[in-house]
Amino acid sequence: MKPKSKILIIAGSDSSGGAGIQADIKTVTSLGSYAMTAITAITSQNTTGVYSIKSVPENEISNQIEFTAKDIRPDAIKIGMLHSEDVIKSVLKSLDKIKVKKIILDPVMVAKGGAKLINDQSIKILKSHLIKKVSILTPNIPEAEILTKLKIKNLSDMIIASEKLIKLGAKNVLLKGGHLNNTTLQDVFLSENEIKIFKKKKINTKNTHGTGCTLSSAIATFYSCGKTLKKSCEMAINYVNYSIKTGPKFGKGHGPINHLCTININKKFK
Ligand SMILES: Nc1ncnc2c1ncn2[C@@H]1O[C@H](COP(=O)(O)OP(=O)(O)OP(=O)(O)O)[C@@H](O)[C@H]1O
Numbered sequence: 722m723k724p725k726s727k728i729l730i731i732a733g734s735d736s737s738g739g740a741g742i743q744a745d746i747k748t749v750t751s752l753g754s755y756a757m758t759a760i761t762a763i764t765s766q767n768t769t770g771v772y773s774i775k776s777v778p779e780n781e782i783s784n785q786i787e788f789t790a791k792d793i794r795p796d797a798i799k800i801g802m803l804h805s806e807d808v809i810k811s812v813l814k815s816l817d818k819i820k821v822k823k824i825i826l827d828p829v830m831v832a833k834g835g836a837k838l839i840n841d842q843s844i845k846i847l848k849s850h851l852i853k854k855v856s857i858l859t860p861n862i863p864e865a866e867i868l869t870k871l872k873i874k875n876l877s878d879m880i881i882a883s884e885k886l887i888k889l890g891a892k893n894v895l896l897k898g899g900h901l902n903n904t905t906l907q908d909v910f911l912s913e914n915e916i917k918i919f920k921k922k923k924i925n926t927k928n929t930h931g932t933g934c935t936l937s938s939a940i941a942t943f944y945s946c947g948k949t950l951k952k953s954c955e956m957a958i959n960y961v962n963y964s965i966k967t968g969p970k971f972g973k974g975h976g977p978i979n980h981l982c983t984i985n986i987n988k989k990f991k
């Protein structure tokens with residue numbers, strides 16, 4: 722097959738391959754599109770934890786975005802963790818220059834263990850500028866709590882927080898419910914005039930490394946191919962769910978999901 726569309730991913734590298742840029746490339750590829758990257762940071766990590774993080778200077782991040790997009794125009798952009806105010810500002814400038822309309826922002830701020838990954842100044846500019854520029858925002862519950870300053874304990878709190886994010890200037894929101902301790906997981910999609918609750922049975926596994934990155938890249942891929950945002954979210958949630966169910970059980974800690982679950986290798990290459 723030929724690639725269906727072209728996606729530019731702006732995110733950090735995860736050396737263990739389960740999350741970050743690596744998960745994004747695998748997702749975009751497994752769903753039939755062409756992946757390009759602007760790497761924001763290099764992490765040394767495995768399934769048991771992060772060993773070190775080295776940031777890429779903001780002008781190099783902008784160079785990757787602008788020089789790549791000048792030649793191969795992305796149909797959509799997925800943005801993952803942006804670790805500092807300067808990085809957010811230079812990404813904003815580059816986005817203004819390349820003028821791609823379909824942008825998915827995964828506003829990564831909180832690690833799986835609950836630690837804040839970016840400082841207050843970065844959160845402020847993300848909230849005041851970046852969320853207004855993008856097509857959809859995909860926070861998890863702790864991130865939505867930080868952005869809205871609301872406590873989220875159940876589905877109705879999730880809906881109220883999503884409404885507040887729209888009031889703050891987000892065009893569309895997918896608030897992920899993975900952090901509520903229920904047997905059914907609910908993700909809330911909200912736009913100015915539409916709401917949809919996606920429900921899935923919680924899969925009992927510790928291997929959910931990179932689910933958030935995978936979800937936002939899958940949304941970017943489906944959206945870039947012409948699906949509506951609501952349909953893109955639904956299909957992306959199904960892809961993540963099937964990838965968790967078929968996880969390869971690699972590593973001693975929180976292992977990766979199975980990005981390859983969509984792929985059948987041609988006989989010639991087996
Ligand atoms: N155990 C599980 N079973 C089924 N679906 C899950 C499970 N864990 C997460 N999901 C789904 O995965 C998607 C990502 O949600 P999650 O809340 O894990 O995002 P996140 O916290 O941003 O992830 P990450 O820690 O990778 O950044 C959501 O659609 C969520 O419903």
Ligand SMILES: [Mg+2]
Pocket residue numbers: 827829861933934
């Ligand atoms: Mg996340």
